[in-house]
Amino acid sequence: MKAKVAINGYGTIGKRVADAVAAQDDMEIVGVVKTRPSFEARIATEKGYDVYTNSQENIASFNKSGIEVSGTIDELLDKADIVVDATPGNLGGEYKKLYQKHGVKAVWQGGEDHELAGFSFNSEANYKDAVGLDFARVVSCNTTGLIRVLYPLDKKYGIRKARVTLMRRATDPGDIKKGPINALVPDPVKLPSHHGPDVNSILPNIDITSVGVKTSTTLMHLHAVNIELKQTCVEDDIISLLGGRPRIRLVNSKDGIKSTAEAMELAKDLGRPRGDMWENILWKDSISIDKGELYLFQAIHQESDVVPENVDAIRAMLGLEKDGAKSIMKTNKALGITA
Numbered sequence: 165m166k167a168k169v170a171i172n173g174y175g176t177i178g179k180r181v182a183d184a185v186a187a188q189d190d191m192e193i194v195g196v197v198k199t200r201p202s203f204e205a206r207i208a209t210e211k212g213y214d215v216y217t218n219s220q221e222n223i224a225s226f227n228k229s230g231i232e233v234s235g236t237i238d239e240l241l242d243k244a245d246i247v248v249d250a251t252p253g254n255l256g257g258e259y260k261k262l263y264q265k266h267g268v269k270a271v272w273q274g275g276e277d278h279e280l281a282g283f284s285f286n287s288e289a290n291y292k293d294a295v296g297l298d299f300a301r302v303v304s305c306n307t308t309g310l311i312r313v314l315y316p317l318d319k320k321y322g323i324r325k326a327r328v329t330l331m332r333r334a335t336d337p338g339d340i341k342k343g344p345i346n347a348l349v350p351d352p353v354k355l356p357s358h359h360g361p362d363v364n365s366i367l368p369n370i371d372i373t374s375v376g377v378k379t380s381t382t383l384m385h386l387h388a389v390n391i392e393l394k395q396t397c398v399e400d401d402i403i404s405l406l407g408g409r410p411r412i413r414l415v416n417s418k419d420g421i422k423s424t425a426e427a428m429e430l431a432k433d434l435g436r437p438r439g440d441m442w443e444n445i446l447w448k449d450s451i452s453i454d455k456g457e458l459y460l461f462q463a464i465h466q467e468s469d470v471v472p473e474n475v476d477a478i479r480a481m482l483g484l485e486k487d488g489a490k491s492i493m494k495t496n497k498a499l500g501i502t503a
């Protein structure tokens with residue numbers, strides 16, 4: 165029997181997680197929660213998802229719009245084994261009480277604090293610790309992208325210290341409210357950006373400091389990563405280690421992928437749904453060892469890199485698969501990730 169998954173918060177992340185869950189053979193979507201009868205709610209019903217809403221009052225507005233609504237979130241939670249909460253950050257505390265009332269496991273996203281779930285998740289770094297848990301938080305897009313690189317490097321060579329500059333997209337492509345539209349904004353001005361401490365919620369022993377800059381783009385984040393390793397190695401060692409990771413795609417600027425724009429074009433040319441790039445795009449020819457330190461550039465598609473991690477978190481928490489490597493391969497195969 166397939167595991168029953170509910171999605172609360174059907175926006176940028178929630179709608180992608182819903183489609184990724186629906187693509188797996190061991191889990192299914194039992195319903196998604198929309199607060200408003202928007203075009204996304206209409207498309208959800210067209211895709212065959214049952215749409216629920218978060219209050220009795222909202223049912224009336226769905227009925228008025230003609231979009232079929234199956235009931236309230238309480239009714240949905242009674243049918244679910246687990247809920248993926250992809251509501252805007254900081255709503256998690258309120259919803260946690262509801263999930264507990266219905267005895268449903270929950271996966272939150274990076275907009276919530278680590279303390280809400282008490283466990284932060286990354287598929288490669290700590291899958292086995294999530295097996296059977298009731299609550300977990302998939303860390304943010306940037307943190308996920310960083311851990312995919314830091315975890316294997318630390319395991320193989322040991323990280324003495326990591327220093328990261330994150331050039332962050334201002335907002336997502338579908339958002340018309342946020343900016344900047346013509347500026348570079350140190351964010352925050354004073355150390356630290358939250359990404360280093362967030363990495364430590366999964367890899368507590370890594371000495372990492374990060375700074376962030378908000379940039380006038382919506383496509384992807386770009387990371388400039390500088391790492392001092394404990395053991396000596398050469399550039400080819402790093403290429404073979406990181407090139408062998410299941411969710412890192414090595415690209416070469418000589419092939420014409422010189423920017424986040426071309427990285428997104430690659431995703432579209434691969435025929436990815438919504439033009440998503442689930443893997444880190446890591447420039448092979450940026451990997452340099454200079455004066456004993458490693459440097460590299462990678463781009464992170466903020467709308468989608470956490471999506472396969474959510475699928476693995478569900479599989480671990482429900483005990484559908486106890487081996488993280490097997491879950492990663494299963495998720496990747498179902499989505500068509502061949503990095």
Ligand SMILES: NC(=O)c1ccc[n+]([C@@H]2O[C@H](COP(=O)([O-])OP(=O)(O)OC[C@H]3O[C@@H](n4cnc5c(N)ncnc54)[C@H](OP(=O)(O)O)[C@@H]3O)[C@@H](O)[C@H]2O)c1
Pocket residue numbers: 172173174175176177178197198199200202218250251252253254255273274275276303304305336466467470
């Ligand atoms: N976007 C990213 O780059 C990104 C990357 C990684 C992680 N995250 C994290 O993922 C989470 C969701 O972010 P997002 O970017 O997907 O946000 P989003 O695009 O704004 O989607 C959130 C959705 O939640 C719905 N919602 C609003 N209030 C709600 C409520 N009270 N109950 C239920 N649903 C409600 C909204 O849809 P309706 O009001 O139409 O129902 C909205 O579409 C956050 O924790 C965020 O930090 C985001």
